[in-house]
Amino acid sequence: MIGPLAAGAGRKGFLLLRRGGGLWGIASSAVDSLSRRGGAYRIGVGENAILADEIIGVVDDLLVRPSAGVLGRFWCEPAAGLAIHGELPLVVLDPRHPPGVLRPADDDSNEGDRSA
Amino acid sequence: MRDQLEIPALSGNGGNGNGTRRTSRGMGNHLLVKAGEYVCALPLVSVRRVLRSLTVHPLPGSSPELKGLAEFAGEPLPVLDLARLIGSPPSATPAFPVTIVVWVGPADARELVGLAADSALEVADVSPGSIVAGDGGFIRGEAAIGQEVVRVLHLEALGRES
Numbered sequence: 001m002i003g004p005l006a007a008g009a010g011r012k013g014f015l016l017l018r019r020g021g022g023l024w025g026i027a028s029s030a031v032d033s034l035s036r037r038g039g040a041y042r043i044g045v046g047e048n049a050i051l052a053d054e055i056i057g058v059v060d061d062l063l064v065r066p067s068a069g070v071l072g073r074f075w076c077e078p079a080a081g082l083a084i085h086g087e088l089p090l091v092v093l094d095p096r097h098p099p100g101v102l103r104p105a106d107d108d109s110n111e112g113d114r115s116a
Numbered sequence: 117m118r119d120q121l122e123i124p125a126l127s128g129n130g131g132n133g134n135g136t137r138r139t140s141r142g143m144g145n146h147l148l149v150k151a152g153e154y155v156c157a158l159p160l161v162s163v164r165r166v167l168r169s170l171t172v173h174p175l176p177g178s179s180p181e182l183k184g185l186a187e188f189a190g191e192p193l194p195v196l197d198l199a200r201l202i203g204s205p206p207s208a209t210p211a212f213p214v215t216i217v218v219w220v221g222p223a224d225a226r227e228l229v230g231l232a233a234d235s236a237l238e239v240a241d242v243s244p245g246s247i248v249a250g251d252g253g254f255i256r257g258e259a260a261i262g263q264e265v266v267r268v269l270h271l272e273a274l275g276r277e278s
Binding site: 090 | 173174175176177178179181182185186187190191192193194196220221225227229274275
């Protein structure tokens with residue numbers, strides 16, 4: 001689906017995406033919109049937006065593990081946790097604080113979406 | 117099924133008279149691994165598994181010591197570059213790279229971490245009295261094993277807040 005999404009609060013599962021060579025997940029309930037921007041995707045998350053190089057799909061559930069501890073010493077970004085999809089490890093995003101690699105540059109953040 | 121590696125102890129005594137020796141019966145207390153140009157000794161009690169190098173997925177924005185995330189036993193596993201952790205110059209392309217899955221951190225809050233290394237060598241005895249020049253951090257100190265100086269690691273320190 002491209003464009004405004006149905007009310008997010010009741011949506012289950014996680015949207016999986018790739019960005020910057022990494023695999024990421026975000027709770028579907030936090031996603032407000034999805035639009036295409038050239039070769040990438042812009043995902044509206046409340047007042048924030050995140051970018052994706054590729055949308056992998058939606059999974060019903062993920063077993064999310066805490067991401068504190070040693071990882072936090074070497075990767076200083078907020079996250080909701082870690083999970084495995086298939087055999088692929090991924091970071092589950094905190095929708096309020098997406099890592100820098102997923103955030104649009106300032107000059108992109110206020111542009112209108114160009115739904116595909 | 118993953119490729120779990122067998123790390124045989126060397127035959128022969130190899131004792132050097134200072135309390136540290138290559139083990140002759142597989143009864144050593146440390147696993148020796150090559151990381152860059154250095155050899156490290158990891159406490160066996162903290163080693164859960166030695167595997168052929170796991171596939172690692174980079175984590176954008178991480179520090180150089182973190183190679184990325186891997187999957188181990190169905191769980192996400194941070195994998196650290198052991199050579200970088202100990203400040204070793206990188207070696208040429210390793211012939212037999214491994215991931216050593218270890219417990220780090222204090223006993224009441226330990227967690228699993230993967231250490232990417234060039235190879236797993238052998239099991240050896242390292243007595244506490246033979247360790248010198250420790251700084252109390254991740255590198256507990258150095259010990260002589262035969263003609264070689266190895267860096268003895270303190271894995272509990274890796275889990276501490278820096």
